[in-house]
Amino acid sequence: xxxxVPKLTDYSQAALERASAELISALGQETSAVKNEADWKAxxxxxxxxxxxxxxxxxxxxxxxxxxxxxxxxxxLVNSVIIxxxxxxxxxxxxxxxxxxxxxxxxxxxxDAAIDAARRGAELSAALDITLPGIxxxxxxxxxxxxxxxxxxxxxxxxxxxVADGPVIExxxxxxxxxxxxxxxxxxxxxxxxxIAGQQAKPPRERLLLRTHTSPxxxxxxxxxxxxxxxxxxxxxxxxxxxxxxxxPMFHQIEGLAVDTNITFGDLKGTLDHAMKEFFGSSVKTSxxxxxxxxxxxxxxxxxxxxxxxxxxxxxxxxxxxxxCKQTGWIEILGCGMVDPNVFEFVKDNGYDPxxxxxxxxxxxxxxxxxLKYGVEDLQLFFQGDVRFLQQFA
Ligand code: DAH
Numbered sequence: 001x002x003x004x005v006p007k008l009t010d011y012s013q014a015a016l017e018r019a020s021a022e023l024i025s026a027l028g029q030e031t032s033a034v035k036n037e038a039d040w041k042a043x044x045x046x047x048x049x050x051x052x053x054x055x056x057x058x059x060x061x062x063x064x065x066x067x068x069x070x071x072x073x074x075x076x077l078v079n080s081v082i083i084x085x086x087x088x089x090x091x092x093x094x095x096x097x098x099x100x101x102x103x104x105x106x107x108x109x110x111x112d113a114a115i116d117a118a119r120r121g122a123e124l125s126a127a128l129d130i131t132l133p134g135i136x137x138x139x140x141x142x143x144x145x146x147x148x149x150x151x152x153x154x155x156x157x158x159x160x161x162x163v164a165d166g167p168v169i170e171x172x173x174x175x176x177x178x179x180x181x182x183x184x185x186x187x188x189x190x191x192x193x194x195x196i197a198g199q200q201a202k203p204p205r206e207r208l209l210l211r212t213h214t215s216p217x218x219x220x221x222x223x224x225x226x227x228x229x230x231x232x233x234x235x236x237x238x239x240x241x242x243x244x245x246x247x248x249p250m251f252h253q254i255e256g257l258a259v260d261t262n263i264t265f266g267d268l269k270g271t272l273d274h275a276m277k278e279f280f281g282s283s284v285k286t287s288x289x290x291x292x293x294x295x296x297x298x299x300x301x302x303x304x305x306x307x308x309x310x311x312x313x314x315x316x317x318x319x320x321x322x323x324x325c326k327q328t329g330w331i332e333i334l335g336c337g338m339v340d341p342n343v344f345e346f347v348k349d350n351g352y353d354p355x356x357x358x359x360x361x362x363x364x365x366x367x368x369x370x371x372l373k374y375g376v377e378d379l380q381l382f383f384q385g386d387v388r389f390l391q392q393f394a
Pocket of ligand 1: 212213214215255256293296334335336337360361362363364
């Protein structure tokens with residue numbers, strides 16, 4: 001039975017996919033049945049005639065009938081998928097039947113005539129119009145998380161920091177021990193570590209795991225470079241957290257480390273306050289509250305005044321409660337502190353004598369910052385690769 005364009009009532013993605021699959025399958029059957037020029041003309045008219053051709057019907061029944069919310073998607077489906085496929089299939093069938101006709105002549109008349117005919121055929125299909133516009137391939141966009149990470153890194157690069165990196169599959173030594181998390185210390189529990197299987201035969205410090213933070217690159221860099229150093233370390237990290245609107249088993253951090261003689265907590269505050277003003281705008285304020293990390297002493301969490309409500313805890317003309325800062329006016333952005341002397345002990349032989357040098361470190365989550373900056377409600381959107389979401393950042 002010949003294909004007829006159905007009226008669409010269901011505009012869900014599944015229904016659209018089903019309808020276009022049926023159409024493309026009908027197209028395949030009808031084109032392969034075309035054997036000569038007359039058949040082909042009939043096929044072309046049936047599919048492409050302005051008046052009542054299949055494509056015109058698609059336009060009327062699918063696109064014009066689409067509810068507002070589905071218009072954009074149906075438009076893209078019709079214009080970027082269906083129309084090009086129909087046009088290509090019909091054009092290629094024409095090339096095919098012309099080729100078959102040429103071969104027939106060749107068989108009937110012997111080789112010379114065949115070459116002649118083939119040449120004529122080639123000339124025919126070489127009626128190439130170079131003034132037609134080319135095929136435009138859409139340019140991709142930088143992922144919002146990587147963009148955020150790059151922008152933050154750039155702020156520190158302007159201050160003279162260089163970029164360092166290290167492996168995502170790390171040893172227990174770099175991820176924990178050299179950062180002053182002793183074996184079996186409860187601070188390890190906060191890191192929800194994903195361990196690589198089958199490591200029991202190795203000494204504990206050599207066992208492999210997925211790094212839970214970018215901090216191990218502090219040690220790796222200090223092993224390679226003598227002080228003074230100023231580095232930022234962007235990278236992916238993993239934790240055993242089930243995915244939800246604010247958690248992901250894989251996410252992104254940016255670490256920072258500055259070591260020199262006479263680095264003080266004042267340097268830490270001044271540097272981070274400047275960086276936040278560069279990144280979020282000069283009106284944000286910063287606030288430091290005591291915290292604990294094994295590798296820094298003292299440790300702090302840094303908050304910035306809420307860049308969404310301006311610090312008032314309320315938004316808009318109706319004074320709605322500000323959700324991102326939970327009406328506190330402050331948003332927690334990173335952990336930081338002065339490098340613990342115990343950490344320097346592990347790299348002492350490379351010039352990091354805790355009696356001579358001091359430093360500060362900090363670490364922040366790029367995904368969380370991107371979430372806040374772009375007002376995205378669900379962290380999972382960053383990892384699903386849905387073009388309709390990502391396109392908004394193009
Ligand atoms: N590594 C910490 C975490 O993932 C974040 C952090 C806190 C990094 C304080 C630092 C720091 O360098 O000084 O939870």
